[in-house]
Amino acid sequence: MDQVYLILIGTGIIMMLLAFFLQKKTPDDAVALSTQRQTDKAETEKSLQRLSKQFKQEIALLSAEWQETRADLLYEIDFLKKKVEQLEQQWNERAAQAQTAVSAEQKQPTGALPAEEDVDMLALRERYRRVFELSREGLSPDEIAKRLGAGRGEIDLIFTLAQKNERGLADA
Template identity: 60%
Template structure:
């Protein structure tokens, strides 16, 4: 036999003996454990109530502090709103004072000469007319053409009536 073969039975015996002792000790002091448990429970209740009261006081203090902060912030915001309103009124008054001056000044466009502006307008009109005729060839009504081109029905009718007169004039020549 080796040393390990002897150690296992000794450890097992010690474990069994300690379990038996634990059972006897528990059976012997059930009255003591109940009174100890009641004392612990009473102590726990008292500590719990104190903790709850402490937390309650802290919450009340925190609530009061937050309420004061909210009131301060609200007062600050109201002051800022009043300042902004005064500033808007000042700017509106300044704008009213400047308005007559701006009305008398002329706005000059120097980016394009007059001929090129009319050329650009004519090109845009020609494209619009071309598109109107294409849509008419597709069989759309005047209302549908007007919606697609973003124009009024009267404008579309005018385009087609002028085109019809122009075609008659060319046919006569």
């Protein structure tokens, strides 16, 4: 039994020594932890200051770009306004010229057509006569266009106008 007491006393002494060493280490860990927290806090503050500085620089750059873009847009708007004024002036001048031309035509006697217009009308009548002549021979509109050196659309237009004219005469 004496041995049991000795073992218990030895275990108690070992526990006290362990507690003493652990107690000593805990304050050191607390100091180290406190120092690390302060270091982390300082680094965080430095990072926030750098981030704030970067934001300010980017805001300054964006503001400068915005001002430049705004100035460019105002210049373009001014240019376009001037261009619209020029186009309106040209429009008004041409409208006045057209009005003058119309009034000049109205003052012209409606008698005989000039010789040039007579020649054109005769050429058109001859062309139309030739189209209908080839059609009576049984040629298709494509073949008529090839023979006369005309477009298929022109031949179709001639036939369409002739049909409308015939309908108009039949109604009368």
